[in-house]
Amino acid sequence: xxxxxxxxxxxxxxxxxxxxxxxxxxxxxxxxxxxxxxxxxxxxxxxxxxxxxxxxxxxxxxxxxxxxxxxxxxxxxxxxxxxxxxxxxxxxxxxxxxxxxxxxxxxxxxxxxxxxxxxxxxxxxxxxxxxxxxxxxxxxxxxxxxxxxxxxxxxx
Amino acid sequence: xxxxxxxxxxxxxxxxxxxxxxxxxxxxxxxxxxxxxxxxxxxxxxxxxxxxxxxxxxxxxxxxxxxxxxxxxxxxxxxxxxxxxxxxxxx
Numbered sequence: 001x002x003x004x005x006x007x008x009x010x011x012x013x014x015x016x017x018x019x020x021x022x023x024x025x026x027x028x029x030x031x032x033x034x035x036x037x038x039x040x041x042x043x044x045x046x047x048x049x050x051x052x053x054x055x056x057x058x059x060x061x062x063x064x065x066x067x068x069x070x071x072x073x074x075x076x077x078x079x080x081x082x083x084x085x086x087x088x089x090x091x092x093x094x095x096x097x098x099x100x101x102x103x104x105x106x107x108x109x110x111x112x113x114x115x116x117x118x119x120x121x122x123x124x125x126x127x128x129x130x131x132x133x134x135x136x137x138x139x140x141x142x143x144x145x146x147x148x149x150x151x152x153x154x155x156x
Numbered sequence: 157x158x159x160x161x162x163x164x165x166x167x168x169x170x171x172x173x174x175x176x177x178x179x180x181x182x183x184x185x186x187x188x189x190x191x192x193x194x195x196x197x198x199x200x201x202x203x204x205x206x207x208x209x210x211x212x213x214x215x216x217x218x219x220x221x222x223x224x225x226x227x228x229x230x231x232x233x234x235x236x237x238x239x240x241x242x243x244x245x246x247x
Contacts (some may be wrong), residue, residue, distance in 0.1 A: 059173050063207050071172065096176075104241060114168045115215045121172070125210035 014085035044076035062095025166243040170214035185227025
């Protein structure tokens with residue numbers, strides 16, 4: 001455990017204001033951002049989005065408190081990649097608490113590394129646990145502000 | 157207080173979907189419920205909070221301790237341990 005968030009999050013792919021207003025659109029937008037910035041193979045972006053959406057249909061990753069953590073394991077991936085999207089409007093993820101989602105952590109992993117996947121989830125949720133982190137992240141309206149928060153979270 | 161220790165049988169471990177199923181079952185009981193990953197650390201987490209259970213990092217082979225306090229505590233730990241032991245219909 002204890003992997004740093006800054007090592008996990010592909011910072012160039014962060015989206016400080018998501019354009020999409022619905023769940024599937026948000027997932028596609030974040031996967032495409034990872035692909036456009038070289039974190040995952042571009043030719044597999046559509047397939048990865050589709051699988052992440054299927055996974056979400058299977059059971060929500062809207063954990064409540066305004067956060068969702070859609071994720072997927074895919075054969076085309078050789079390493080994990082994660083990014084963050086922020087929506088000031090709020091997105092309907094059919095969350096456990098029925099509330100809108102303002103912060104989305106997207107995590108994509110290779111098929112063969114379930115332990116790394118769980119370790120990455122632990123790191124993400126360690127930060128999301130803190131009310132102050134969730135609140136500051138929701139308020140962080142620039143790319144730089146989100147990156148700064150990630151580094152602060154790693155130090156605390 | 158009732159308690160039950162159970163090992164994680166499935167290769168994917170206690171990932172998000174199993175956690176959601178665990179908390180859905182836990183919510184059916186009146187007892188307070190806690191889960192500790194004995195293999196990893198001594199952090200006692202709220203068994204009805206999906207956010208907290210994502211901290212378990214319960215990979216295959218880890219032993220979890222399920223504890224419950226309340227009128228239906230025995231039934232709760234038995235049902236929850238059975239769910240984990242089932243491997244969530246995964247390999």
